[in-house]
Amino acid sequence: MFLLNGQQAIIAILANIFFIGISFYALQAIMIEKVIKKNKVFQAQLLFILISIMIGSIVANFFLNLTNWSNQLPFLFN
Numbered sequence: 001m002f003l004l005n006g007q008q009a010i011i012a013i014l015a016n017i018f019f020i021g022i023s024f025y026a027l028q029a030i031m032i033e034k035v036i037k038k039n040k041v042f043q044a045q046l047l048f049i050l051i052s053i054m055i056g057s058i059v060a061n062f063f064l065n066l067t068n069w070s071n072q073l074p075f076l077f078n
Contacts, residue, residue: 012064019063020056027052 027048036044 015060019060020053023055024052
């Protein structure tokens with residue numbers, strides 16, 4: 001069973017948002033204050049958000065590709 005393009009888009013958006021949130025939560029375990037210079041709070045927060053987006057997007061793409069490939073496995077047996 002294959003999804004329509006609109007359904008795939010919604011699933012991709014939700015997966016990206018979910019994994020970006022998970023990576024943001026996971027990155028909070030890092031004590032970044034010890035690495036960032038004084039009076040550079042905004043830049044540190046921006047870096048934190050960008051790293052979260054990067055990691056979350058990579059993980060979401062991995063899982064979306066994995067589900068897409070698993071949906072294509074039945075074509076091996078046709």
